[in-house]
Amino acid sequence: MAECSDEAQAELSDKEKKDIAVWFLSNAPVGEISYVAKDIRALIGDDKLYDMAASEAFPRHNKAHLLILELPDRSGDVIITGHGEIGKNQYLEPRTAQVATVDHIKQVCTGLRPAMDDELPSPYIEEFRYALDVELCKYVAEAYPKGISAVYCTRGKDIDGPGNDFEFVAIISASKKSPRNFCNGNWRSVWTFEFKDETQLVGVKGKIQVAAHYFEEGNVQLDTKNEFNDSTIFQSPEDCAVQLTNIVRHHEYEYFQSLEASYLHLPDGMFKDLRRKLPITRTLFPWHNTLQFSVTRDISKELGIGK
Amino acid sequence: MEAALDLMRRIPPKKSETALNALLSLLPHHSSDLLSQIDLPLQVSMDDASMKEFLLCEYNRDADSYRSPWSNKYFPPLEDGPLPSEELRNLEVEANEIFSIYCDQYYEGGISSVYMWEDDNHGFVACFLIKKNGSKGGQDKRGNLQEGSWDAIHVIEVSPDEDGIAAHYCLTSTVMLSLTTENKTSGNFKLAGSIRRQMNLDLSMAEGHLCNMGRMIEDMESKLRNSLEQVYFGKTREMVCTLRPPPEGVQICLPGSRPI
Numbered sequence: 359m360a361e362c363s364d365e366a367q368a369e370l371s372d373k374e375k376k377d378i379a380v381w382f383l384s385n386a387p388v389g390e391i392s393y394v395a396k397d398i399r400a401l402i403g404d405d406k407l408y409d410m411a412a413s414e415a416f417p418r419h420n421k422a423h424l425l426i427l428e429l430p431d432r433s434g435d436v437i438i439t440g441h442g443e444i445g446k447n448q449y450l451e452p453r454t455a456q457v458a459t460v461d462h463i464k465q466v467c468t469g470l471r472p473a474m475d476d477e478l479p480s481p482y483i484e485e486f487r488y489a490l491d492v493e494l495c496k497y498v499a500e501a502y503p504k505g506i507s508a509v510y511c512t513r514g515k516d517i518d519g520p521g522n523d524f525e526f527v528a529i530i531s532a533s534k535k536s537p538r539n540f541c542n543g544n545w546r547s548v549w550t551f552e553f554k555d556e557t558q559l560v561g562v563k564g565k566i567q568v569a570a571h572y573f574e575e576g577n578v579q580l581d582t583k584n585e586f587n588d589s590t591i592f593q594s595p596e597d598c599a600v601q602l603t604n605i606v607r608h609h610e611y612e613y614f615q616s617l618e619a620s621y622l623h624l625p626d627g628m629f630k631d632l633r634r635k636l637p638i639t640r641t642l643f644p645w646h647n648t649l650q651f652s653v654t655r656d657i658s659k660e661l662g663i664g665k
Numbered sequence: 666m667e668a669a670l671d672l673m674r675r676i677p678p679k680k681s682e683t684a685l686n687a688l689l690s691l692l693p694h695h696s697s698d699l700l701s702q703i704d705l706p707l708q709v710s711m712d713d714a715s716m717k718e719f720l721l722c723e724y725n726r727d728a729d730s731y732r733s734p735w736s737n738k739y740f741p742p743l744e745d746g747p748l749p750s751e752e753l754r755n756l757e758v759e760a761n762e763i764f765s766i767y768c769d770q771y772y773e774g775g776i777s778s779v780y781m782w783e784d785d786n787h788g789f790v791a792c793f794l795i796k797k798n799g800s801k802g803g804q805d806k807r808g809n810l811q812e813g814s815w816d817a818i819h820v821i822e823v824s825p826d827e828d829g830i831a832a833h834y835c836l837t838s839t840v841m842l843s844l845t846t847e848n849k850t851s852g853n854f855k856l857a858g859s860i861r862r863q864m865n866l867d868l869s870m871a872e873g874h875l876c877n878m879g880r881m882i883e884d885m886e887s888k889l890r891n892s893l894e895q896v897y898f899g900k901t902r903e904m905v906c907t908l909r910p911p912p913e914g915v916q917i918c919l920p921g922s923r924p925i
Contacts, residue, residue, distance in 0.1 A: 543904035576860030584852025
């Protein structure tokens with residue numbers, strides 16, 4: 359990132375200012391980009407530059423954080439992700455087969471239309487996609503109070519029968535925003551399923567990211583991620599759907615458990631390694647009487663006290 | 666400035682140095698405000714004269730050199746770098762000795778430094794710094810990584826009363842904490858944060874300034890440590906449980922905490 363040169367009051371170039379704005383916007387925690395936007399707009403002091411930065415940073419941020427937007431006709435929600443990006447600012451909602459037009463900066467859907475046939479998978483592929491979607495939906499409804507999921511065919515959507523490979527990506531996005539309680543967070547899962555005809559296996563790759571931000575009189579952020587690999591046999595659409603969902607359910611549950619374990623380990627492990635609650639003597643530090651300490655602990659040698 | 670400070674509360678703590686540099690270049694006329702109100706993890710330097718490490722901050726800096734509390738010299742060497750008065754320097758020396766024992770007691774390691782300077786109102790300002798690096802020495806055999814760091818900055822403004830019996834102490838403390846673990850089963854887990862608090866007290870000078878300041882700092886550090894552990898980390902954990910409640914209603918989250 360561009361840094362101010364030491365030649366004192368050298369004004370930043372427009373490009374440097376815009377890059378700084380983009381950096382701040384891109385690093386906004388989930389659900390807070392609008393607050394960061396307000397601040398950086400005031401600091402940049404140039405609406406034209408800010409608009410340029412916003413149009414570059416907002417789409418990236420929305421896609422990275424798997425933003426969920428309600429469809430204009432309230433028939434459901436659309437997840438903003440590169441996997442469902444049909445065209446500029448146009449995102450496919452596979453369950454209802456619609457395409458939403460999105461205003462990234464205002465973070466709303468501005469238009470909706472049915473998807474065209476060439477934007478949708480073939481009936482053969484759709485059978486698999488639909489079965490998986492139904493199973494995943496059930497899982498997401500039980501595991502996440504505010505989770506939304508979608509399954510996209512990212513490769514091979516025009517295949518009309520067995521004998522070929524294809525690939526799906528399933529996305530689970532759950533977020534919670536409580537700005538009045540100074541707390542925001544989200545859970546993002548991206549699962550890739552590679553259906554391989556030759557080996558008759560489905561390869562599974564998963565990536566889960568969890569983030570949380572608490573900022574009442576402070577700034578504390580949790581940022582975690584993990585990746586998973588698994589596989590199952592290539593079977594009928596319904597059997598695949600059940601198996602794949604089981605795999606997802608298993609890994610996600612284990613990951614949640616490991617997060618809890620990390621938190622439980624904190625007080626006695628890492629935290630204690632940094633700073634004890636009390637000295638080993640279990641009493642407060644004797645500020646008025648440190649000479650006693652230094653003699654008994656032989657610190658005087660270390661400090662080289664030479665008064 | 667308000668916008669700048671709000672940004673600093675939202676940007677990930679680990680990126681605060683980049684953020685501060687960006688703000689400094691956007692607002693060059695506010696640089697002294699920004700530098701005094703925004704804290705960054707402390708950097709360490711070596712005092713070649715006394716062969717000890719010392720911490721760097723705005724309060725011991727002049728131009729590009731920093732004054733060591735052990736030898737009272739600037740590194741790299743600087744002609745006419747400001748020094749505290751002899752009386753204050755004596756207090757500073759004593760403070761550094763005692764504070765390093767305190768540091769050893771609570772931190773079992775770590776580096777400490779204390780800097781003092783006169784202010785305009787017949788009082789003085791003291792800044793107590795601690796840096797503890799808890800890393801378990803990089804990756805172990807199984808590729809597990811555990812890193813942690815604690816940086817504490819305590820700035821106390823001391824204003825003796827006219828009667829010379831008591832003094833007013835205003836303490837502003839910032840703690841910056843970072844914990845990272847990485848291993849095959851749980852992936853990458855990073856928890857980082859900073860909090861800042863203030864404490865104002867009027868105390869008798871009977872036991873001396875060091876005693877008063879020391880006790881305030883000890884009290885504040887304990888409060889901040891507990892706050893970070895229970896409230897701050899606890900809230901992020903609660904958020905995870907809210908996003909994905911544990912099965913069978915198992916109560917893992919903090920009891921009695923405010924619902925999100």
